Amino acid sequence: MNELDKTDRKILEILQKNARITNKELSSQLGLSPPPTLERVKKLESSGYITGYIAVLDPKKVDLGAVMMVSVTLHQHSEEAIEAFHRAIENLTEVMECYHLTGDDDFILKVVCKDIQQYERFVREKLARLNTLGKIKSSVVLSTVKMVREYPISER
Amino acid sequence: MNELDKTDRKILEILQKNARITNKELSSQLGLSPPPTLERVKKLESSGYITGYIAVLDPKKVDLGAVMMVSVTLHQHSEEAIEAFHRAIENLTEVMECYHLTGDDDFILKVVCKDIQQYERFVREKLARLNTLGKIKSSVVLSTVKMVREYPISER
DNA sequence: ATTGAAAGGAATTCGCG
C-alpha cells in the first residue's frame, strides 16, 4: 500500500477512537457503502498500518494504582549487554514501556504495580538483579496528565 | 461491579489482545455460551473496567518516526501554574503522554513527530511558549525496546 | 446465572456499472 487518501486517513482516525464500530456504521460515517469500506480496512491491516485492536482498561480498577518512571544506566554498553537488557525487559510484565535514549541515562521505563510495596519488590527481586544494570533512579508518577493512544494522522 | 472472577479476568486478557474478536469466538474460548459472555462484557464496560476499544497503528507508517522523551521543569509551582500547564498539554497533539513526577523534574513527556526538524518546531513554537515553563531537557528515543498496552491482570 | 432457540442485523461475496 503506497499512499493514504483522505478516506483511508479518516478510517484510521475513526478506528483509533473506536475499534468496535461496525463496518456498517463506519461506512456511513465515510459516506461509502459497506463493501469498499471493508476492503479498505482489510488493506490497512494487511499493509501494516493497523497492527491490532485492543481493549483499553482502567489500571486502577485492575489493581495497578502505582506508576513509576525509572531511569536506568547500564554498567557497560557492549552490544551483548544491551541485547541482554532488552531480552530481560521483555519478560518483566510490570514494564509497560521501555525506551533506549540519548543523554545521561540509557533507558527510561514505565512500570506499573499494585502499590509502592510491590514496586519495591519488583526493583529488588527483578530489576536490580539484572547483571547488566548499573544504577536506577525511580520517580513516582503523581498523576497522569495525559495518556493518549491515538496518533495524529498527518495530511500526507 | 465488585470483584472480578476468573472468567472476567480472562475476558479482560483476551480483549486486551484482540478487541475485535466476535462474541461467539470469545465465548468459546471461555467455555461459555454467547449470551452470558455478552452480558459480562457489557458489565465490564459499564462499570469502568473497559474504557474503550482502539486500533493500534504503526507510528512509522503514519509518518511519525521521531519519538522524544522530554523532561520539563516549571518556573513556579502554584496550583494555577500546574493547572495551566495541564490544560496546555491537553491541546498539544504531539504529546502522547505526560506524567507529573516526584524528583528533580516536574513532568516527563513523550512526544511524537515526523522527524527531528518537526520536533524542533514543536519545541520552539509550542512547548517553549508556555509561560509556566521553566526548562526542558530533550532525549531522543533511539529505539522503543518495549511498548505494551496490555495490563497484567492479577489474581485478585 | 447459564442454556438453547429464534429473530433481527451485520459481514462478506459477487456480478455489475
Added chain:
DNA sequence: CGCGAATTCCTTTCAAT
C-alpha cells in the same frame, strides 16, 4: 473503485431452568 443484492454468520433477546 464503488454499488446493490444475496447469503451466511453473528448478535441479541427471551423463555426455561
